[in-house]
Amino acid sequence: MAKRKLISFDWALKRLLRDKANFEVLEGFLSELLCDSITILEVLESESNQEHIINKYNKVDLKALNQRYEIIIIEVQYNNELDFLQRILYGASKVIVEHLNEGGPYAEITKVISVNILYFNLGIGNDYVYRGYTTFIGTHDQEQLDLTPAQQKMFKCQHVYNLFPEYYIIQINKFPDITHDPLDEWIYLFKHEEIKEGFQARGLAKAKEVLDILKLSTTERQLYSLHQEQLHYEASMNLSSYATGKEDGVKQGHKIGLIEGREIGKTEGQAALLKRLLTKKFGPLSPASICKLDTANLEQLETWSEAILDCDSIEQLLR
DSSP: OOOOOBOOHHHHHHHTTTSGGGHHHHHHHHHHHHTSOOOEEEEEOOTTOOOOSSSOTTEEEEEEEETTSOEEEEEEEOSOOTTHHHHHHHHHHHHHHHTSOTTOOGGGOOOEEEEEEESSOOSSOSOSEEEEOOOOBOTTTOOBOOOOHHHHHHHTOSSGGGGSOEEEEEEGGGOOSOOOSHHHHHHHHHHHSOOOTTOOOTTHHHHHHHTBGGGSOHHHHHHHHHHHHHHHHHHHHHHHHHHHHHHHHTTTOHHHHHHHHHHHHHHHHHHHHHHHHHHHHHSSOOHHHHHHHHHOOHHHHHHHHHHGGGOSOHHHHHO
């Protein structure tokens, strides 16, 4: 029997798991990761809560509030980023500042949990799941600083590290495809878009139902297919632009060549993607329409991509 196809977790984060009816999926994953029983109260607005057809394919994030009013950021990242650690530090810090009421006491600072699912290798290390948190260790006796009973009562937590942002990094490429615990079952899903018979991690039964590609509408299935194509294209373009940038760097500087190569490649790739989508919707394109797409800039392409599902003709879209 053929394996039943599930959509990727990043697409689910972007379009399906923001629905309250599907919170059980997020709750299951987070409960296994954090070794806790997590309830999602609501999904908060984040930078990636956008419905553009062509938009931020290599990075998707979701920001949620749990039952303890902690904010959990879940991010899926495909492209290698050397300063990714600083970026997640900035992201958590930004959330803290945004959610502290003006003039409010520091005791009201929100606890932030940053969960990062990466499809590239970050740093040196053999493990595929890392947790980062803040502790204070005595320089003389190596004793760990902890909260007083009064502080514990005030802050409703036990330890100093409970007050600071907490970071989780899951490196999908390093996962050895052997499941030892319920969290591994989730990571197997992230890597292979499949839930094996016998998997029993919290939330996976609901995930199997929600992520079933056969249950998507025709439009959603078409958009998902284009999303997958764009991921492959961007991976190729990043590799090609790096090589081009490196070669040009001998003559003009690596940085300039790399940036220009990426920008040109991104525009050309999105034009090609939009052509395929328009052809599926309107049939063969006229030479004039193709010319408009080929000479458009990135902003025009993004504008057209947003409007395509609401247009009845190619002329109406491109005029």
